[in-house]
Amino acid sequence: MIPVLERLGSVVNAAGRPESEVIEELRGLRPAGILTFSEFRIADTARLAAALGLRYHPTADLPAITRKDRQRERFARAGIDGVRFRTVTAPEDVDDAIAHVGLPAIVKPVLGASSRNTVAVSDADECRAMLTAVLEGRDDGPAETAVMLEELLIGRDTAAPWGDYIAVDCVADGDDVRPVFVTSKFALAPPFRERGGYGGHSVVPEVEVQAVRDLACRAVRALNIHGVADVEIKLTAEGPRVIEVNGRLGAWVDDLAVRSGTTDPADIAVKAALGRPYTVTATVPEHPVAFHYLIVPPMGARRVKAVHNVRALRELPHVDRVTVLAEPGESVDWRIGSRSNAAAVIGTVADHAELAATVAAIEDVDWIDYE
Template identity: 30%
Template sequence: MTKRALILLEGHPMGNGVLYVQAARRLGLTPITLSGDPARYDYLAAEGIEAIRVDTDNLDALIGECSRLRATYDIGGITGFAFYDESVSATVGKLCRHFRLPGPNPVSIERCCDKFTQRELLAEAGVLVPAYRLAANATEVESSAAEIGLPVILKPAVGNGSSGVRLCRNADEISEHTTYLLGGKHIWRSSPRILIEEFAEGPSYTVVIMGNEVVAIAAADFDPPPHFVFRGSTFPAPLRDDEHKHIADVSLSCLRALGLGWGPTAIELHWTKRGPVVIEVNPRLSGAPDPQLVQLAYGIDLITEHIKLVIGEEWDLRRRHSQTAAARFVIPDRDGTLDWIGGDSQAAAVPGVVEAKLFVESKAPIVRKGNYRDCLGRIVAVSPSLAQTEAILQRAVDLIDWSITPFPPLGDDVLP
């Protein structure tokens, strides 16, 4: 009997990738990963997953590889994700259309991945977004910031994970960050274009959507500006019923404006004095550990249900229970050499803690980048109430400890 395969483009090194391959196996599928560099995903070897090296930016090469695999496997579906490059989702859509498999609309995905185009479409549809401008050079950045009014946020028009995103409160900070973005230090995955935005102050929320259904809304926590390093999230967000409905309605308006509504979407917004202001619409599943938190809070396995959609089966988004699940990320407070880090075993033993995981080892150089790569580890907890879950998390976080020796001053030694 021919094995039924699930093709996964690229992967996710910090959580969701291994969950997809495990869920695929539970559904009786053989997961196969296509990647430009399979070695970047440690879980592939650990799980014994077939991984094929192929240029995932080359659609013809991917079509050829999938066609070759069809000689051995019944390809049930194709999906994929790459935390460093959301254009993978558009490629998935193109592959699905070529092989007549269920998948997202690649045109909608591509428009969504360009933050300026996304802003334009949302604004045209009447969705509240921050005031914004697009710039290609320092002069345009400076004039755009003056038009919007300080402070402003500067970010790449295409990118993710808060890479290259900074709040600028004065002209010097604008000049400094513009030089960083355009001066060769920032890695661009498209032509350099900078989005200048109004700073929308207010509590942050993440909306988790599958298809056209709002599955959950989380409260999101970030490090203080100027950078926006993600510190954690809580499901469900502590909202009144009318606030929950307002956020859900705005989120569904985003789907209509952007032509989305197939598969997963993650929407980031801030609740400001004007109400919910949409910061970003991501045409993908929320990053880890959000799917894990949704399952702990509601009993909904988003990854399994997404795979069911991908292979053309009926999904089930019904809630099985109601708990409060939250995650806290471990973020360093300085640059330097990590002398030691520990306490994860003790944190994992705290009642209510589901996961306590460290992502780095002793002697690693710590150079904060102001984005998702600053994370040293994470803790996940669940309980029947918000207050109890927060207390569990705090107890566990207090058990994680580390020592960082600052780098020697420039000129005295060479930084690692």
Template identity: 25%
Template sequence: MARRALILVEGLSTMLRYVQVAQHLGLRPIVLSADPTRYDYLAPESIEAIRVDTGNFDALIRECSRLSATYDIAGITSARESFYATAGKLCRHFDLPGPNPTSIERCCDKFVQRQLLGEAGNPLPAYRLAANAADVESAAAEIGLPVIVKPAVGGGSIGVRLCRNVDELAEHTAYLLGGKHVWRSSPRILVEEFAQGPYYYADIMGDEVIGIGTGDFGPPPHFVFREITLPALLTDDEHQRISDISQSCLRALGLEWGPTCIEFRWTKLGPVVIEVNPRLGGVPGPQLVQLAYGIDLVTEHIKLVIGEEWDLRKKHSQSAAARILVPDRDGILDWIDGVSRAAAIPGVVEVKLDVEPKTPIVRKGDHRDWIGYVIAASSNLAQAKATLQRAVDFVDWSITPFPTRGEQ
């Protein structure tokens, strides 16, 4: 009898977790990637990573067909938003459970997403679509500075900036259109009103809101997370308002299958939708859900993908918080210390580092700036945050700035 396999088309930070869960469920995880070397960290798990042009749908069909001669393909998915629609199309082709690829594609185009959400009456920041510098300038003048300027298609806050004046607007527009930004589609820029207020996000599976968390960012003009907390301290009415809008967004976008993460700002007018992401929240979001409620979102997603019944019942209720470790300068990382002491503190769940000493640090103003994170959990939020701060205080590092031209 052929072994059951789970096909994973590319992935990002959650890839390792998907692989581990698949193995736990008795599946053989197989990664399809245009560059399998990016998943070298899977080597200790003895994971098969096959080189295939993941941008070529026919090539993916051929590879999955070839694999089906050896394995019983139980499901196909992706841990990467930009390939999730492709995974959905493969599911349709091979008659497997999967998301609606058209819905995913519409959602991944932030302008189309905005249009569909607005038509359904969901609260949004003012926005305009721009194709060139003149369009950007005109849109910003109509909306009023400050504005958010970002690619219409993209993720991880890459290319997203707060532009507070005309100089910052011109500088970032020139960056996006001047060949430095890597576009996933034809260059189209979204110019948005800067919705000011506390940040919240909703973790959703199917049409059920699992939890609502909150986050803080580093200094503008970038949007790099510094701390994430679950659950957010909300009144019952506030929680219900975010839940109601979340479900309205799902209906408007046709996303009532699988995982979704919706981001909000609570402005003076109430909650405003910043973005709908047709995927799980990135690391460490799923870990916080598991700590807070005992629900493993990756496990339940894979169960859905392979046609098994999921279980979204909360096993317990506690608070979880994560601090993102972000360098304050560019240069060479000399050393990083205090990790074992931080990890030994009661209530600290994980201390994760993504860099080694002697690594060059070049900040980009997005999620790629992360060098690690610390997670703590407790029966109450105040204790979780106090534990987190105590652990973070132990972690220290030194970065030697790159030499200036005159010093070389």
């Protein structure tokens, strides 16, 4: 990507260089703002911002922005949500965590993205086995240094293919937090793997979406985020509950927003970083509905055996693009979450009925074999 980026502007390559050296080179370019779209570069960006005198997430708030356990503590203090949890760093901590949190519960990394090592547990033996396996990286799975055992938020009954959760991307400048775009979700693949989303008009009634927007803005405000954030919210029978907040733009959000004719989140993010005025669209168009659907391997799959007939996916009505993400012979593992996705299918439909039919048609295509 570097040759492409150099055609667009100045590039400072930080690879293999001391941060102090990179800061000096950046200082010479007199930057006016700073921004990252990567979950794994939020802490680096905050340090650069502090050194260069640029506005971004305050370094003192980074633990609450990037660590799921610190987020829960902050939300509880702010009166936003009181989900029970315990941080587990060793197998001997498991029984204490179970006693505090109760069961069923969810296991998830304290630091992580893409649904890695995220799974529900229903009894004590299953919980002990899963937490121990995740901490020790058993069976060639990714190991975690710290894991949360968290109260399982039970989603309300939701008909397929729709998900029982929703995401809101927000822009924040101090206490001024505004919703930018709502990404409605498809039903999760077992155990907790995302199948993508759609927007701008949601199958969820607008009065409920407004409550979700309000809760998302409160959560972002509680974390003292500056710039953009992505908030995931569970739709429960008792009302919306915060799942987590990510201190960057959500996946596919800009694409969905632009293709649905709703707004331009990346443009808003850049303007916010530069301190320039931006406009947040208040109205949501009914049509079209843009979607980004992920084809997820079965939970028991371990390897891609063959890929064939991708053309059948591409020729489906309302499908604009298919990106195959898995090659024959490639390992797949539910424990690494979305990094094991088989394909991404992108398109636009007129309404939700058409979208439901399109999702069913996508899942019905025989194009990939697993071992």
